Amino acid sequence: MSSFWYPIYKFLRNVVSRPLAAATSLLSLFLLFLLFDLVWIAAQTTDGYYRERIATVEMELFFDDAFSDSSVAVIRETVRALDGVESIDYMSKEAARQRLYDLMGTDLLEGFNDNPLPRSLTIYFHDRFLTSDWLDSFAERVDNINGVTDIYYPRAWVQKIELTLSWVDRAVFYLGLVIFVTAILYIVHAIRLSVRVHEEEIRQMRLMGSGNMSQYLAFMYEGKFYTLIAAVVGWVAIHYGLGHVSFQNILIILPSLTDIVYMCIGAALAGFIAGYLGARRSF
Amino acid sequence: MGTDAPIVELIDITLTSDAGWRVFTGLNLAVSAGEAAIIVGPTGSGKTSLAEIICGARRPEAGTVLMFGDTLNIRRKGHLAAIRRKIGGIGGLYKLISNQSVYENLQAPLIIRGESAARRKQRVIQTLEEFNLGAKRHDKARMLSRGEQIIVMLARAVIATPPLLIIDEPMAGLDPETSSRVLETLKRLAVAGYAMIILSTGRTGLEIPDAKEYYILDGALQ
Numbered sequence: 001m002s003s004f005w006y007p008i009y010k011f012l013r014n015v016v017s018r019p020l021a022a023a024t025s026l027l028s029l030f031l032l033f034l035l036f037d038l039v040w041i042a043a044q045t046t047d048g049y050y051r052e053r054i055a056t057v058e059m060e061l062f063f064d065d066a067f068s069d070s071s072v073a074v075i076r077e078t079v080r081a082l083d084g085v086e087s088i089d090y091m092s093k094e095a096a097r098q099r100l101y102d103l104m105g106t107d108l109l110e111g112f113n114d115n116p117l118p119r120s121l122t123i124y125f126h127d128r129f130l131t132s133d134w135l136d137s138f139a140e141r142v143d144n145i146n147g148v149t150d151i152y153y154p155r156a157w158v159q160k161i162e163l164t165l166s167w168v169d170r171a172v173f174y175l176g177l178v179i180f181v182t183a184i185l186y187i188v189h190a191i192r193l194s195v196r197v198h199e200e201e202i203r204q205m206r207l208m209g210s211g212n213m214s215q216y217l218a219f220m221y222e223g224k225f226y227t228l229i230a231a232v233v234g235w236v237a238i239h240y241g242l243g244h245v246s247f248q249n250i251l252i253i254l255p256s257l258t259d260i261v262y263m264c265i266g267a268a269l270a271g272f273i274a275g276y277l278g279a280r281r282s283f
Numbered sequence: 284m285g286t287d288a289p290i291v292e293l294i295d296i297t298l299t300s301d302a303g304w305r306v307f308t309g310l311n312l313a314v315s316a317g318e319a320a321i322i323v324g325p326t327g328s329g330k331t332s333l334a335e336i337i338c339g340a341r342r343p344e345a346g347t348v349l350m351f352g353d354t355l356n357i358r359r360k361g362h363l364a365a366i367r368r369k370i371g372g373i374g375g376l377y378k379l380i381s382n383q384s385v386y387e388n389l390q391a392p393l394i395i396r397g398e399s400a401a402r403r404k405q406r407v408i409q410t411l412e413e414f415n416l417g418a419k420r421h422d423k424a425r426m427l428s429r430g431e432q433i434i435v436m437l438a439r440a441v442i443a444t445p446p447l448l449i450i451d452e453p454m455a456g457l458d459p460e461t462s463s464r465v466l467e468t469l470k471r472l473a474v475a476g477y478a479m480i481i482l483s484t485g486r487t488g489l490e491i492p493d494a495k496e497y498y499i500l501d502g503a504l505q
Contacts, residue, residue, distance in 0.1 A: 006394050017382075201380045207338060209368030210395045212360055 007217035014194055014222055022226075025190045029183060029230030030237075033267065036179045037234050040263075043172040044253040050161050055127045059139065059153040062118040067147035069119075075145055076121055084129035084138065089122040096120065118149065132158045183267070184274045187223045191278025194219060202283070216279045223275025224268045231267035235260055288352065289313040290447055290478055291337055296346035298332055306332050307343065308502040316446055319479040319491045324499030330482035331375045333499075334449050337480065338370055339363045351446075368396060371440025373433065375451025375482065379424035385435050386411070386420045392443040406442060414438040414468070430461030437468050441477065448472065450481045454488075462488075 015022045061079070063072050072090070080088050091099070096117040101107050109115060129138075132155060139151050195202065202215050242252060255263070296310040306329040314320045324330050335341035336348060339357040348355040350366045357363050371392075379388050389410055393403045411417045414434055419427065427435065433453060440448055453469065454462050466489055473479060473491040481489065497504040 200378070201383070204378060204380050205391060205395065206364075207340070207367060207372060207376060208392050208395055209364045209366075209370075211364045214395075 007214060007221060010218035011221035014218060025226045026230055028186060029226050030233050032179050032183050033231045033234035034237060036176060037238050039172055039175050040255060041252065043168055044255060046168050047165060048251060048253040050165055054130050054158060054161055057130055057154060057158060059123045061121045061142055061148050062150040064147050064149050071147060072119055075147060079121060079123060079142060084125050086124045086126050091120045093117050093119055132162055184270055187226060187271055187274035188278040191219045191223055191275050192282045194222060195279055195282035212283060216276055219279035220272050220275035223271035227271030228264060228268035231264040289315050290351050292349040294347040296336065296343045298343045305502055310503050312504055314478055314480060316478050317476045319473050319494035320497060321481045321494055322497045322499060323483050326484055328499040331451060334375050334451050334482060337449060338367060340376060369445045369447060371445040371448045373436040373440050373450045374453060377436060379432055379435055381425040382423060384421050384423055385416055388424055388435060389439050389442055392439060396443055410438050410442045429456045433465055441472060446478055448477050448479045450479060452483055
């Protein structure tokens with residue numbers, strides 16, 4: 001056993017010699033990480049749901065009757081060329097009347113000499129442009145076009161969704177932070193207990209000339225082991241669980257495999273550092 | 284037989300106990316390579332404190348500690364660990380790791396020195412035979428008698444052949460048979476050329492040629 005293998009041997013021995021303590025640490029951290037994973041999935045799912053809703057947002061431009069159809073056609077091409085526009089539908093006065101009829105089931109304009117409904121353009125946008133600020137600036141630009149009498153888009157609704165998403169993001173951040181700090185504190189405490197149990201051995205090893213780091217390393221591996229196993233088992237449990245349940249109208253969005261791998265590596269690293277802190281505070 | 288250059292040199296050491304009384308006032312000690320110093324003093328006279336100062340477990344308020352020609356600085360962890368690897372300890376601060384077997388206890392100093400597995404195994408088996416401990420190799424240290432523990436500690440102290448041994452109360456609590464076994468071993472180690480600092484409350488009965496005997500009186504060595 002070289003000085004490389006010694007800390008690994010010591011860490012395995014630490015874990016095996018106190019199976020109950022090891023199981024308690026693993027279960028506690030598993031529950032913490034499971035909670036973290038569920039919060040993460042809930043945030044992703046909520047985000048996905050609202051993004052899907054926002055993707056349906058459109059803007060309608062209405063035109064003055066005095067403005068010629070050819071001028072409206074020119075405006076249509078001008079607007080189509082603007083950044084963020086995906087497609088445009090033109091609606092004539094007749095088409096607007098037919099739509100109203102389809103909606104109401106009767107011709108509400110019967111008896112009118114002239115069709116009072118305006119011509120309009122319905123603009124659809126690329127998803128990535130759809131924010132309330134961007135919609136405002138777009139509306140401002142098209143409002144300056146001669147002949148446009150009115151602009152409609154669900155500004156308040158988009159703003160409410162944005163506010164909701166920002167609250168979800170904030171809640172996930174703080175909840176994640178609390179869970180992360182709890183996991184770190186838990187590991188630090190568990191490692192301090194482990195150091196206490198092996199105090200005599202550590203003292204003798206140091207008296208015989210062992211460096212601090214070679215003693216720390218065993219506990220750093222112990223911290224890393226608990227967090228890595230707990231994080232991985234948490235995701236395995238979630239994948240297994242999601243394979244057995246389904247929800248109507250809600251698409252559960254899991255983080256990507258890369259993100260999950262990064263999260264597990266991050267958890268292992270946090271355990272490694274917490275192991276160091278726990279050991280350092282105890283030596 | 285000692286050479287001129289001291290490997291341990293304590294100069295004007297002053298130490299106050301945690302309770303506030305003065306343990307050492309201007310204590311001086313020099314031990315050269317291959318030399319034995321037997322320090323006798325009553326309980327509470329500061330024998331273990333002296334061992335603590337030499338192995339860097341305690342810092343005196345005043346004075347200089349020179350170990351192997353270098354000033355001992357316990358704040359420099361790497362330096363302290365390197366000094367400690369040159370010391371083999373028995374008794375007092377130095378204890379066996381109770382939940383480990385005799386074999387594991389013996390290989391600990393070799394692991395610390397980064398010896399290969401093959402070299403470690405060979406050295407441990409050789410030492411087990413040398414100290415007649417073969418039958419006890421798998422026994423946990425806590426299961427051993429006081430006498431057996433002393434023998435295992437002696438074996439552990441010399442397994443990596445450090446130049447200095449600190450032996451604190453080697454005869455305490457031993458029956459006559461084990462005492463003579465320990466004395467024989469200590470004599471053998473002295474002849475082998477280890478420098479030794481032996482701390483004892485009474486006369487050890489240890490006869491080492493050219494060994495220096497000191498008494499701790501009023502916080503200094505006489």
